[in-house]
Amino acid sequence: MMRGLMQDRPLTLPSLLARAERSFGHKRVITGGATETVATWAEVAPRVRRLAHVLDALGVPAGACVGTFAWNSQRHVELYLAVPSSGRVLHTINHRLHADQIRFIVDDAADDVVFVDRTILPVVWPLVASSERVRHVVVMDDGGDVPLPDDPRLLDYEQLLAEQEDRPIAVAVDDEDAAASLCYTSGTTGNPKGVLYSHRSVVLHSLLLLGADVFALSEGDVVAPVVPMFHVNAWGLPYAAMQCGADLVLPGPATAPEELASLLARHRVTFSAAVSTVWRDLLPHLDPAGVGSLRHIACGGGAVDDALSQAYEAAIGIPLTNAWGMTETSPVVTTSRLSTSHTGLSADARRRLLGTPGAAVPLTEIRVVSDDGVEQPRDGTTPGELQVAGPTIASAYFGADAGAASFTPDGWLRTGDVATIDDLGYLRIVDRTKDLVKSGGEWISSVELENAIMADPRVREAAVIGVADPRWGERPVACVVPVPGVDLTVDDVREHLRDRVASWWIPERVELLGEIPRTATGKWAKQELRRQFAREDAPTTSPQPS
Numbered sequence: 001m002m003r004g005l006m007q008d009r010p011l012t013l014p015s016l017l018a019r020a021e022r023s024f025g026h027k028r029v030i031t032g033g034a035t036e037t038v039a040t041w042a043e044v045a046p047r048v049r050r051l052a053h054v055l056d057a058l059g060v061p062a063g064a065c066v067g068t069f070a071w072n073s074q075r076h077v078e079l080y081l082a083v084p085s086s087g088r089v090l091h092t093i094n095h096r097l098h099a100d101q102i103r104f105i106v107d108d109a110a111d112d113v114v115f116v117d118r119t120i121l122p123v124v125w126p127l128v129a130s131s132e133r134v135r136h137v138v139v140m141d142d143g144g145d146v147p148l149p150d151d152p153r154l155l156d157y158e159q160l161l162a163e164q165e166d167r168p169i170a171v172a173v174d175d176e177d178a179a180a181s182l183c184y185t186s187g188t189t190g191n192p193k194g195v196l197y198s199h200r201s202v203v204l205h206s207l208l209l210l211g212a213d214v215f216a217l218s219e220g221d222v223v224a225p226v227v228p229m230f231h232v233n234a235w236g237l238p239y240a241a242m243q244c245g246a247d248l249v250l251p252g253p254a255t256a257p258e259e260l261a262s263l264l265a266r267h268r269v270t271f272s273a274a275v276s277t278v279w280r281d282l283l284p285h286l287d288p289a290g291v292g293s294l295r296h297i298a299c300g301g302g303a304v305d306d307a308l309s310q311a312y313e314a315a316i317g318i319p320l321t322n323a324w325g326m327t328e329t330s331p332v333v334t335t336s337r338l339s340t341s342h343t344g345l346s347a348d349a350r351r352r353l354l355g356t357p358g359a360a361v362p363l364t365e366i367r368v369v370s371d372d373g374v375e376q377p378r379d380g381t382t383p384g385e386l387q388v389a390g391p392t393i394a395s396a397y398f399g400a401d402a403g404a405a406s407f408t409p410d411g412w413l414r415t416g417d418v419a420t421i422d423d424l425g426y427l428r429i430v431d432r433t434k435d436l437v438k439s440g441g442e443w444i445s446s447v448e449l450e451n452a453i454m455a456d457p458r459v460r461e462a463a464v465i466g467v468a469d470p471r472w473g474e475r476p477v478a479c480v481v482p483v484p485g486v487d488l489t490v491d492d493v494r495e496h497l498r499d500r501v502a503s504w505w506i507p508e509r510v511e512l513l514g515e516i517p518r519t520a521t522g523k524w525a526k527q528e529l530r531r532q533f534a535r536e537d538a539p540t541t542s543p544q545p546s
C-alpha cells in the first residue's frame, strides 16, 4: 500500500504543556479554597518543569508510578503534566476508598513517591507510612492546620520546587504508546483493577471533548471540572482546557455546595461537569443571576433524573445533559445531543432526550450484543450487553490479572451495562449486569459488602443490591438471611459493618429475609430482589464521605 507523506509526530502530553504556555500563556488556572489562587499558564509551565526536576532529584525511576491524593487544584494540574511529561506514570487515587483498598492500590501500582494535599494527609499518612514501597510523601499545603508527622520521608512541595531551576525537562517522551496515567476502578469481584492510559489515548480524548457535538469546548469557555481529578483524569477536562485555551476553575478542597455555587458564579463558569448528587445539592444554592454564564451542564457517571433537569431548566434556563463512560474508556464515549432528526420534538421531549447518554463521540464505536454473542439490531428496543471499541478504550487491565474476560475475542470492551441503541446510534442504559452499586458517583462493591456481612457468624447468607435513590443515585440494600434460631436485628448488621467497610458503604436498609430467591442456575436472583425492593421508599440519611 502507498504510504502517506505526513510528519510522524507522536501524540504526547508535552505538546499540551507547550501549547498552553505558547498560545494561552495569559489564560488562567484558578483554585478555590480558603485562599483562592490564580495563575496563568505562563506561570504554571515553569513550575511544571521544576516539578519534573524534583522527580529527577528524588530519583523516581523512568516508568515508575507517582501517586496523588489530591483535590482538584493547580498543583494537581502540575502533577498531571510533570509526571507523564518526564516519563513517569501519574497514579491518581481516591482517598475516600476503604483503607484496605487504598493499601492494595498503592502496593499494586508500586507507587514510588506519593503527593498528598495537607487536608487529606490524616487519612493517607497511616496507610502510606506503613508501605514498604513508598519512599517519599510530598505534602502540598492546601490550607488548614493539620499537624505534620515528624518523619524524614515527609517533604514539602513548595520547598522542593524552590530548590529547582526552570530548565527544559530532560526526558523526551517520543513514544505515544508509553503509559501516561493510571486509575483504579472497582471490579465486580476481587480487588480494584488498574486502567493504564497512554499518552496517545489521553491526547486523543482531550481533542474529542472539543467536538461541537461533544462538549464544544473553546477558548472562550471557563471550564470547571467538579468531577474529581482522582477519577479518570477528571474526564480529561483539564487536558481539554489546555488544548483549547479555556480558563480552568478548580474547587480545591472547597467542595461544599454553597462554595461550589459561589465559585461557578464568581468566575463566570460556562461549562461544568459533575455527578447528579452534586447538581442536586447545588441547586438550592444557585443564584440564577450569578450563573447566567453557564451554557452546558454535564451530568455523567449515571442516569439523569428528569425532575432535577426540569428544575435546572426552570431555575437557570438550561437542562442537564448526560454522557456515558467508564474508567476503562477515558471516560467519555457518548454525549447527549439533539440532531436534525429531533427538530420536531416538544421542549419536554428535548430535555428528556438530553438526559439520555446520547450517541458515540468520534473514533469510538458502540454495539449491543446478546448473551450468545450476536450483535443486536439498532432498533432502540432490543437490549444487549454494551460493548465499546476505539483508541481511547482499554485493551487490558494493568497487572497480573489482565481481565481477559472483560474483552471480546475481536478486542471490544465488555462494559457490563445492558443497553439499547436506536437507528440514529443513540444509546440507552437499561440495566447493569455487574454487581456494583453506584452511590454519589462512587462504587460500592456488592460482592465485598456481602462478604463483610457474611463474616458475621449470625448471618447465613446476604445479597446486596443497588436501588434507585433520589439523593445518591443508588444506595445499597442488604438482603440478609439470619442463621435459623439466631436473634439478629437490622442494627446488629449495621454495627457489624462499622469497622469493616467505609462508613458510606453501610446500607441504611437491611431486609431480614427467610431466604434469598435464586435463578434457575442457583445464583441469587438479584433482578428479582431489585424488583421487590426498588419501589419501597426508605429514608437514606447516611452521609457520603467528604
Ligand code: AMP
Residues within 6 Å of the ligand: 185, 232, 300, 301, 302, 303, 304, 322, 323, 324, 325, 326, 327, 328, 331, 356, 357, 415, 416, 417, 429, 432, 438, 443
Ligand atoms: P466508572 O468506571 O466508575 O466511571 O463507572 C462506569 C459505569 O458507570 C458504567 O459502566 C455505568 O454502569 C455507569 N454509568 C456511567 N455513565 C452512565 C450514564 N450516563 N447512565 C447510566 N449509567 C452510567
